[in-house]
Amino acid sequence: MQITLTTDFGQQDPYVGLMKGAIAAINPQAQVIDLSHGVPPQDIMAAGLILQHSIRYFPAGTIHVAVVDPGVGSSRRPILIEFDGSYFVGPDNGVLSVALERKQPSQIIHLSNPTFQLQSISKTFHGRDIFAPVAAHLSLGVPVKEFGEKLDSFVELVVPKVIRQEQQIGGEIVYVDSFGNLFTNIRERDLTGLAKDRLRIVLGPTEIGSLAVNYASVVAGEFVCLFNSWGFLEIAVNKGSARQRTGAKVGDKVAVATIY
Numbered sequence: 518m519q520i521t522l523t524t525d526f527g528q529q530d531p532y533v534g535l536m537k538g539a540i541a542a543i544n545p546q547a548q549v550i551d552l553s554h555g556v557p558p559q560d561i562m563a564a565g566l567i568l569q570h571s572i573r574y575f576p577a578g579t580i581h582v583a584v585v586d587p588g589v590g591s592s593r594r595p596i597l598i599e600f601d602g603s604y605f606v607g608p609d610n611g612v613l614s615v616a617l618e619r620k621q622p623s624q625i626i627h628l629s630n631p632t633f634q635l636q637s638i639s640k641t642f643h644g645r646d647i648f649a650p651v652a653a654h655l656s657l658g659v660p661v662k663e664f665g666e667k668l669d670s671f672v673e674l675v676v677p678k679v680i681r682q683e684q685q686i687g688g689e690i691v692y693v694d695s696f697g698n699l700f701t702n703i704r705e706r707d708l709t710g711l712a713k714d715r716l717r718i719v720l721g722p723t724e725i726g727s728l729a730v731n732y733a734s735v736v737a738g739e740f741v742c743l744f745n746s747w748g749f750l751e752i753a754v755n756k757g758s759a760r761q762r763t764g765a766k767v768g769d770k771v772a773v774a775t776i777y
Contacts, residue, residue, distance in 0.1 A: 520653070520656055524556060565583075568616035594609040608643070697761055703773060716774070717776045
């Protein structure tokens, strides 16, 4: 069975390797896939969005472990979710709700059974001590109900909604990738009824331009706006970084308007 790992641990420290070690000690045959360890530190929304737009490419039964956990060691609960034939393990801080696009899970389990955790639980590293061992035991076929008691709900984190005002759509940046491309929360369906050949995209005080079909639609160094592989309106610079060019960050406002 496959286990994916999504964390904000980076590659410099041994944390990812220790999680893999904890899994291998329990199930050496588990196939562990590094989905991403480059989530910006403590960025729960980014981790949820990465998962949301990745899980469709994995087979049913995959176990997705997400550890972006600024509340580690606090009263926040460790949970296991079963949804659409797959499993999600991580902190109850909203990251898993974003991954599921706020759909209702089949089961939500509080990971309260110490049998499936390491004997000594650190206050700072539940990825190694709770989440990785749970994923490994789950991959061996341990029934979901064995990991703890059922919960009726879990923490939900909401992706910001777009705002429509006549011939203008208001959105914001929700994710910045390693190339410096700026992902907004605006989807193509949000532009229904607008004349796409007359649209202009504005980021803060900067007019970026119109819609394009790919990065090569403009010359190197120019802004380009397009709908990316996640289905989000993206602001990029051909062979450059839109983040560096604009200084933009998550939460900055973006407007799409019809120009007459």
